[in-house]
Amino acid sequence: MDFAYTEKVEQLRARLLAFFDDHIYPNEHTYHHQIDAAPDRWQPVPIIEELKPKARAAGLWNLFLPESDLGAGLTNLEYAPLAEIMGRVPWSSEVFNCSAPDTGNMETIHRYGTEAHKQRWLAPLLEGEIRSCFSMTEPEVASSDATNIQTRITRDGDHYVINGRKWWSSGAGDPRCAIFIVMGKTAPDSPDKYRQQSMILVPRETPGLQIKRMLPVFGFDDAPHGHAEIVFDNVRVPVENILLGEGRGFEIAQGRLGPGRIHHCMRAIGLAERSLEFMCKRSLERKPFGKPLAEQGVTIERIAKSRILIDQARLLTLHAAWRMDTVGNKEARKEIAEIKVAAPEMACQVVDWAIQAHGAGGVTEDFQLAYFYKIARTLRIVDGPDEVHRFQLGRMELAKYKPARTEAARAAE
Known part of the structure; x- marks a missing residue:
């Protein structure tokens, strides 16, 4: 490496x-x-x-x-x-x-x-002429397990008909958002729960696509980007709009979410670096109890820990990226899961310490840190919450120590 x-x-x-x-x-x-x-x-x-x-x-x-x-x-x-x-x-x-x-x-x-x-x-x-939206998460189910999604995509002649409710469909607020990639079930009764879902392209102006509301995040509306709750009410699109074919939704999701997750982590490191920069500058300027914050032991400790945490997360991110490049996104799922947990947690901590160094000003919008924290904290949920990634990592680690199953045992399952 x-x-x-x-x-x-x-x-x-x-x-x-x-x-x-x-x-x-x-x-x-x-x-x-x-x-x-x-x-x-x-x-x-x-x-x-x-x-x-x-x-x-x-x-x-x-x-x-x-x-x-x-x-x-x-x-x-x-x-x-x-x-x-x-x-x-x-x-x-x-x-x-x-x-x-x-x-x-x-x-x-x-x-x-x-x-x-x-x-x-x-x-x-x-070309940057239009923008787009990815619509997967739903309000009625625990979408951290995507097999739960309830939106239906039903074949009707030369069209698919989509019915369901989505939320946290990011990007839908922008008037330039022209295309939605929607995940729903084409085969809800399939015995293979990972072959029930499909992804389909839905143009914004399709009748029946209704944006019900834009959802704020910790009070920020993220305009003009935004995160929408959307109703799909008998939305009809041509069969040609399906991606790869019916039952391929999970396969596409794995190919899409790997790069998306690591891109979030890459940006989170930059966010943390900027927060550390703000913390250092503020600590040198402010003088409580007769000396700069930068000379207070707890502040020096937090600055040092921030440096360590950021560098650790950067190396993990680079390692995951290297694995994606050398063995592919699927084989690098462990490394992607590791960084998807580590980078947002790191950013949350560094931004929190930076807020503390700014005192009351840190929770205002004057220093950007409140918005930074919103981003970092939200990243612990988007593209799969921490708990799901930890669960997967734990299972992968335990699998190293379980006795190999025989062909007879596999057949009996």
Whole structure:
């Protein structure tokens, strides 16, 4: 394992860091002001639209998509340090057309879509002309076990009819969101519970697709991106809109969620680095009880622990990315699960200590840390909660010590 950055990555990092210094950091206040002052928060943010052409001109566009000539030609390992930089400013990923859920949806359509799907949906997504939504989680069931989902996708001649209710469908609030990838059951009675589900493409304007409400997260609405509760009421789409075919939903989910999970972790490391930076600067400026916070033992301890936690998470992330590149997403599921637990937990802790160093100011929106904590805490649930990943990891570890089953025992089960 060699995690040293290649010359190509070093050049991209240098360009990306320069872009942040010139265009992202100076416009953080502008971004928040434009959203807060807008008569309609659910519209594209002008500063992001202004910066996109500059990012493209700098060669900083579609940096994801490994094993494809449609992106920058980077592996997961090469993309990691770039996604980390983007994580330092949560809204910045969209400037480079590298934001969720679009990246995962583009990878899904690229891997599992037909040529017609790619021409209609992938091409405009890659150009940044439209945005997308991934709709899987449901309010009535424990969606951490995706076999529970109840949305029905029923064949009716040359169409599928979709009925169900989803929520936390991220990206649906954006008026540019033109396509939904929806997971539902085409064969609810199949004895193989992992072959009951399918994924299907649903254009936004399809009759019967109703956005009921946008869901706030710790009081933040995440406009204009947002997280929607959606009702699918006899939504009819052509049979050609199915991805891969009936019963392939879990297979697609595993291919999609692996990269999505690690991208979240990459950005979480950048978020934690920025929080540590804020904590250090604040600790040097504030002087309670006659000396700077930076000279208080507990603060020094937290800064040191933060450094250790961030570096540990970065190495775990790079290792998982390397495994994905060398053995594939399925074989790297253990490493992906490890980092999906470790990185959000780490980010939560580092952001929490940074908030503490800022005192009452830390829980306001003045220092961004409240929003940072919202992101970090939410990551412990999205793409599978910590408990599910730990359960899977525990079973994999125990399996090493269980006696091998004989053919007779397997046959008897």
